[in-house]
Amino acid sequence: MNLQSAYIYFVDGxxxxxxxxxxxxxxxxxxxxxxxxxxxxxxxxxxxxxxPYTIEETExxxxxxxxxxxxxxxxxxxMIMGVGSKVEDGTERHYIQVSLPxxxxxxxxxxxxxxxxxxxxxxxxxxxxxxxxxxYFQPRKP
Numbered sequence: 001m002n003l004q005s006a007y008i009y010f011v012d013g014x015x016x017x018x019x020x021x022x023x024x025x026x027x028x029x030x031x032x033x034x035x036x037x038x039x040x041x042x043x044x045x046x047x048x049x050x051x052p053y054t055i056e057e058t059e060x061x062x063x064x065x066x067x068x069x070x071x072x073x074x075x076x077x078x079m080i081m082g083v084g085s086k087v088e089d090g091t092e093r094h095y096i097q098v099s100l101p102x103x104x105x106x107x108x109x110x111x112x113x114x115x116x117x118x119x120x121x122x123x124x125x126x127x128x129x130x131x132x133x134x135x136y137f138q139p140r141k142p
Contacts, residue, residue, distance in 0.1 A: 003102075004099065004100045004109075005130070006097070006112065006129050007097055007127075007128040008097075008098075008116060009094075009128065010094045010095065010123065010125050011126050011138050012138070013124055015122070015124050018083075018094035019083050019094065019123065020063070023083075024066075024096055027118070027122050027123075028051070031051065031115070032050075035047045035051060038050075053069060053070055053111075054071060056069050064083060064084065065097075066080075067080055074105075076107050076111065077103055077105055079100060079112055080097075080098070080100075081096065081097070081098050082099070109130065113129065116129065117135070120137045123137075
């Protein structure tokens with residue numbers, strides 16, 4: 001299977017130094033609540049359009065990743081979100097990884113970019129997008 005991945009790295013200035021699967025789910029829950037309130041203000045069910053997935057956990061991915069399964073398979077299929085770390089230049093870097101399988105739709109990629117930006121803003125982290133570009137959300141020194 002050929003996956004495309006985006007990474008959210010925790011750096012100096014991030015709100016936390018590492019995230020767990022539960023931390024990511026909690027932030028997604030906050031995203032759902034925010035969009036639900038936006039929908040109430042606008043008078044339509046925006047939460048369904050903003051988060052068209054169900055969160056599914058498997059035994060093999062317990063505590064390291066979970067699956068977002070699309071509610072409408074024509075528009076949204078799957079997205080995988082996980083946490084991990086790697087050693088670079090003798091220091092351990094913790095990250096959140098968002099992966100799209102080969103069968104992902106354009107809608108999946110758009111939503112993945114949206115969720116990545118939201119998570120990076122919430123954690124004040126460094127975002128490495130699918131296309132290789134980097135966005136910085138941590139406080140920068142002048």
